[in-house]
Amino acid sequence: MAKKNEILSRKLRMGMVGGGPTAFIGEVHRKAIRLDGEIELVAGAFDIDPKQSRKMGRMLYLPKKRAYNTYQDMIAGELALPVGERIDFVSITTPNSSHFPIAKAFLEAGFHVVCEKPMTMDVKEAVKLKEIVKKTRKIFMLTHTYTGFPMVKLAKDLVADGKLGKVHKVIVQYHQGWLMRALEKSGQQQAAWRTDPKQAGAAGCMGDIGTHAANLAEYVSGLSIKELCADLTPFVKGRKLDDDGNVLLHFNKGAKGVLTASQVQVGHDNDLAIWVYGENGSLEWHQEHPNQLLVKPIDAPKEIWERGNGYVEAASPAAAKNSRLPGGHPEAYIEAFANLYMRAGEAIRARVAGKKADPLSLDFPTVTDGVSGMKFIEAVVKSKGKWTKIK
Secondary structure (H helix, E strand, O other): OOOOOOOOOOOEEEEEEEOOOOOOHHHHHHHHHHOOOOEEEEEEEOOOOHHHHHHHHHHOOOOHHHEOOOHHHHHHHHHOOOOOOOOOEEEEEOOHHHHHHHHHHHHHOOOEEEEOOOOOOOHHHHHHHHHHHHHHOOOEEEOOHHHHOHHHHHHHHHHHOOOOOOEEEEEEEEEOOOOOOOHHHHOOHHHHHHOOHHHHOOOOHHHHHHHHHHHHHHHHHOOOEEEEEEEEEOOOOOOOOOOEEEEEEEEHHHOEEEEEEEOOOOOOOOEEEEEEEEOOEEEEEEOOOOOEEEEEEOOOOOEEEEOOOHHHHHHOHHHHHOOOOOOOOOOOHHHHHHHHHHHHHHHHHHHHOOOOOOHHHHOOOOHHHHHHHHHHHHHHHHHOOOEEEOO
């Protein structure tokens, strides 16, 4: 079961950029950090509108002086505080277009960073950000949430331990239906920025959820996508970015796969799932039923592995470390988010204390995953039905 970290005898202090009164994902982040009581939100620049930022500060009961008008004000204000009072890290929950400048500014000011995905607007920014992370030696965590699920970690370890033998094929999907109507024209904030190239970048659906699917495929299989052939479509009339996509994948080591992502598949809510096929068996995981992993050995009965049991802990220390409750008590999305924060938090604690982090604490998506995600988006957009190598 997940345990508290004792390297640093205080809570970590977090700041947030984004996550104002009408935002969705910012509140998810805040709920996640509350779960373990290891991190406290002490400051923020919550909205591009200073009045809304101050309103969010009041809603969160923050001191007036620590609800900042802009992220630049936040950096200056926090640096003006004694080291023992300023934030340890910032969480960036803004639209994609502002991720790079905000992350760059906080890293260079000496703060660790948690950032929403996709990490940047293009590959050039992503590579530059990786260089900044390396130069500043700060912890950077990218919130590919689904890698935080215990049974995803079990799946990764079973594949790595050879349970399936050599992997031949990976199928991954992320299907939603919420954008089948042009919600962006009704003023719906979440739809508006996700369908705007100036805020979302070169891809719509593929940038928003396709990158999650690609990251999950690489994380679980242990393979890297080297080449792809993509067909992207904006089905909703007038929409500038894709809302549906189908991608053929070539991985290293000869494996092949299929990735589909859609936000216009009516009847699907958050249908992320993965199938990994090897020479000795296969496994299957569904985000909407996250506490089970189906394992199918060749010439043997199918197995249903369930989170919270001793046999899971024996097979995967990572799954055990990221489980919070005994079997039969469901754990899901918020817990997975909290797991990422706990692992990144442990790494930050160790860095602050001048100590080395436990290897299991470093099991979270990093700036390298962010670069891979942007290269995936670049190749998908460039492909247009032709095989395209990922540089």
